[in-house]
Amino acid sequence: MILKYINTLNHLVNELIKVFQHIRVSPLAVGIGLLIFFCLLHLGHMPFANSFIQRIDALTYDLRLRLSTESALNRVPPIVIVDIDEASLQEEGQWPWSRRKLARLVEILNKSGAAVIAFDVTFAEPEENPVDTILANIPPEQSTLQPDLTGLRDVLDADQIFANIIKDKGIIFGYLFHHDTHFEKGVIKPSNLLWDETIDSLPNGLIMRGYTANLEKLTNNAAHNGFFNVFPDDDGVIRRSPLILEFSGKLYTSLALETVRHYLGAETEPLNIKTQRVGNVDVITHILLAGKSIRTDAVGQINVPFLGKAGLFPSLSASTVLHGKITTDLTDAIVLIGTSAKGLADIRTTPFQPAYPGVEVQATLIHGLLNPEILPFTPEWSDGAIITEMLLLSLLMLWIYPNLKPSQLIFIGTILLLSVILFNIGLWEKWHIAITLFSPVLLVSTTSSFFILHRLLKEHSTRQYIHDVFGQYVPREHIKRLLENRIALNTDGERHEMTVLFSDIRSFTAISEHLTTQQLKRFLNHYLTPITAIIFDHQGTIDKYVGDLVMAFWGAPLPDPAHAEHAVLAALAMQTKIQAMQDEFKTLGLKQTVAAGIGINTGEMNVGDMGSEYRRAYTVLGDAVNLGSRLESLTKYYGVGILVSEDTVLQCPTLAFRLIDFVRVKGRNEAVRIYEPVALRQQLTPATNEHLVKHQQALDSYRNGQWKIAQQQLITLAAENASHAQLYHLYLQRIATHAGQVPDGWDGSFTHHSK
Template identity: 35%
Template sequence: MGTLARHWPRIAITLAPLVFALLHAIGALPVGFLTRLDAVLYDARLRAAMPRTLDPRVVIVDIDEKSLAEVGRWPWARNKLAVMIDELFDRQQASIVGFDVVFAEPDDSSGLRRLRELAEGELKETAGFQQRLAQLQSSLDYDAAFAHALEKRPVVLGYYLTSDRDGRKSGVLPKPVLQRENLQGRPISFYSFDGYGSNIPQLAQAAPVAGYFNSITDTDGVVRSIPLVAEHGGAYYESLALAMFRVMAGQPTVEPGFPRDRFVSRSYGGLESIVLKLGERRLAIPVDDKVATLVPFRGPGGPAGKSFRYVSASDLLAKRLAPGELKDKIVLVGTTAPGLLDLRVTPVAETYPGVEMHANLISGLMEGRLYVKPDYAVGYEVVVLLVAGLALAFLLPLLSATVAVLVSVGVVALLLALNYWLFASYGLVMPLAGGLVMAGLAFALNMSYGYFVESRSKRELANLFGTYVPPELVDEMVKDPDSYSMKAASKELTVMFCDMRGFTKMSEKMEPTQLQELLNAVFSRLTDIIRANRGTIDKYMGDCVMAFWGAPVDTPNHAELAVKSAMEMSRAVHEINAEHRAKGIPEIGVGVGINTGTMCVGDMGSDIRRSYTVIGDAVNLGSRLEGLSKVYGVDIVVSESARQQAREFAWQELDRVRVKGKEQAVGIFYPVAVARELEKSTSDELKTWAAFLKAYRAQDWDQCDLQLLNLHRLGAKKYLYDLYSERVASMRLLPFDPGWDGATNFETK
């Protein structure tokens, strides 16, 4: 929580895109760009998911330019359409025919109406004319011929609904599929129209089933959806595709599919689906909040798109198709001729035949492959925005630039994957633009704030500490620059002094450049170990290196890391000596002193030269301990205070000493190994040594000799044991001293 509190300005800035995205999602602050981008993203998903395969069940009879050239301009005489209907059902054996055209006016192309006017006017008294007209009337009534061809056949006529003709109406509407009372008083948001253009009564009576062929043009001029059911005059009518599908399914009834969640209010203005019911069978067709469905395009459209077979109407009229070639096919009669104005801009093509849109919808209804933006899409978008937005807002300020990029890319990838999975698996079209833009802006604002505001203080911190502190710790410090400064402070730290043994002897035998190269190589190895264990290099002093742990970055296990570094440095020196022996170079040794205590740490020095360093009695003791390593014949000497905090090691106590300038004696120790890796023989040796020290401090010299003998029997041969053997021999010559505390005094530094 403290870390988040320090980053609250950055979090607040990152939350800003989330707030705007949420306002757009709930409709409080619509953003046109996001709406358009959502449409573009939907189009991309649709094109990616299109099967691009032929549906052989649906055939389009095309009133194309070839047909207009052979048969004549549209509209054609309806006796020709009667011939077409007979050809489709009798010779081709089609299963159902739908018309994506409307027959809104009587066909006067035969001249029958003018002949009737003459018969009732100036030729009224001409008996021969009246008799001849009676003989020709049936053959010249093209509407009657067409109506006769339609009767008792599975034909669905088309018509259109309109709201841009001042409510004008023409023709006869089919029976509605729903009445207002079917909606149980719920305010469903159907597309509503106040006018229509339908078929003449004679044809509407012969083919009573009809469906409107309206589509919905979005604000960007692209047609993506078709309302399955629309409202006019308080009644509800079906689309051409739905009407044809119902005829194929045996004319099931249409019922509204209300949301089944008991928590949804009756005042909610949306349907979950349109339900087709035939006996015990039910089929729920998902719809959006306007009772529309998105067109499930199969391919790019037109004869070349190869989603559906196109048959030229002129070939059908001329009987160029073999008998039964269209057997059991679903036939849609429409046009691709540009002059007949039935081409649409769609997500998959800029000139797409309107008739093929209905073919796609019929195909989708039969396959159950429909796309819909559900009524709960707003709720989905709000939840996704909150989860992604809050995750980015609270994570990005805490991450490095590289990780922040990866997290942001990951969030965007998850949004894309979830959205496409819902689309491809369940046909759900969920909003995506808000989430993507929100994630992108959140990342951009976060990184911008981090670079222009936070990075300024981080750069200042890096400039201050970069000279003294390892880059690894500087990287850690810049994550929270406000917590660090160069001001002096008293802290418990661990200090290390490491002196190179044998350096003076080597300097007498080696050229200066060789000595420099050797010294640099050794210091590089030792420095890498210190840095790897989070140590701060204080300074190099000739053949000695000084380092400390616990500042400027707090490190709770500073003593443990210092001891670990010392042991690794000792092993590194053994490896270096192996290399030296192979090259004939003199071997070296090291002496390491480690102490933990309260020290003053900070930027100290003069106006000319300053350094980030530690000072204090605890530092001086560390330096003294390094010098004692030669006395006790070990590489590492660690104080009691450091040993107490480095509990993962097994220790051998060396002595209790009183160094120059200190009145109080301190225990000194040697780290034998990591405790869990200690061998039994070594453990036995340490126990024997502990018994020796107890006898030594009790001035029981006989017991001391016995324990030293036990150590030799264990095969333990150390300079330390020889040292104490000499001490015991000397102490025997002195009388018992009741005031002796067992400590060794050192008067030199």
């Protein structure tokens, strides 16, 4: 059915090409139309494509950033991170730590010469006073101790101790604003900001609804506070960060900005905001800080000047600082206290890596504010520059393209494309100007492609020849996808991690003996057609049919990152389909139920065009393939429909599995765990979950040599689950065989001596 669809579609394409060959299309008119289209697209007049364009622009921005990182970090002034890392949590205990410990940390850092200490954490909850804890649990007969204990409350107030320590030590506390909730906790202090006095309202900025801040006594004793919000783009990647946010009619500054202000000694000077009137709104253009001009976007954000992957800034584990083992010179340093521990959830996605500590984002912002010349920015004139660039490119292409051959078109088009890219990268490298690359690149690519296609329509026979050549090496159902996705197929042979599936009808010989030749043919066709469709629907490739056996694999020729998951889902769908077809099989003359065993394994396999000069096939070979075949043959022994290896299970996080055995199959010395897939985790019922827990407990008891316990558990399971009674009776037979004695060297494995 699929092959019929592909052939019909191919015929339709051929007919359309014949029609277009007779249509007079003016390349000049098409070129002008493309220019107008892409200008409108760039200016945002086509909402259906805006999100797509923004996504592509973000990816090109990330690529430029990764290709142009600074060779060395500016070490003046030093920015040092004191990291509450996994080692610190293990050494000092889980977060939150006592404020006494944090006070000691601040004292050590201050004595070591730190100029400014900024906390990328929030202290919104008071620490419980030990006096209150004792009073709440003191017996009535000890009530005479209450006055003495009450007098100690202030002495043992950890929050007050912390507040006293941070006073006059240049401490900056961070806090968090909320977009969509009016929740307010703690105390925040507004910043000293100035802007054009002729403006009646606040400059345009991002408006927050609520906040989670620090305790009042901490905020009042700190040098200042600042928010540490960084807002990801739609794809979840951090590229920009606000320096100013609006809350309740006032403007507040970021943690990074306040840290730099205090480091530069400008904390007493008003922060000057430069604005520009755009329509009816006053937008922010610059922030003046201690003689430095920092360009922002219209709402006070800057592009984060990432320098590379995490780890560029000097870092000290918090536990080593607390123990006085400081290996980095902190004289006049800016010290950021934050966390890289995954359990504390301050991990961000950046253009360089998906797990980037939030404290390093703050360090990067501070570095950029101290060195504003490295901050990427998008100028106000960027749209006009892009439109002019596209106009000049279109005029050049329409002038020279009509007279070029296809090979020349490809060459010149590539040169123009590289020129556009290099020009864009040059603006970035020299002046850190970030303007869109997508629109001019797409214009050059599309216009060039149109002229190339216009020249190649008469060479369609060559494309058909290529189609036929590919058809000799890969399954024809994949040819169209390979051509559409432009995936290079290496038929010489490669080694990849892939997943292989074997499916075989049980007792097929007995079934076939009761069928005529025509009945057998109809049965196999009726059986293999939906099974093949399921494999194709799950992105698999049919390797071969051997009678009733079906061999398929995932991961080639089309790459499939989820090859293991697709194979298991296909197997589950195959079993469901076979059960649903029982009535149809009876109409074909079958007198018994049709059941199939399926084996699946994931591992390194050789894939390619293999065979002799007389017959070749695109197939997979290797030990991992053999194990998949062995697993299929074991399904009947265990009375299950599907068996998969542990390597497959590890790549299927969305699926639930039932451990079946720990076995050595014929031809392999190493024991492997084999499983039966149950269903998607989200589809599991409470009863199924309960059964899986009991099942695992029984097998654990068996492997641990606790055979009396295992025996009782297995008997109960066999009674409760008739569908798996064969499996549980196998284990009971093994226990009986050993007469209740655990053999020497017992590891719970079982060796199969036959295929």
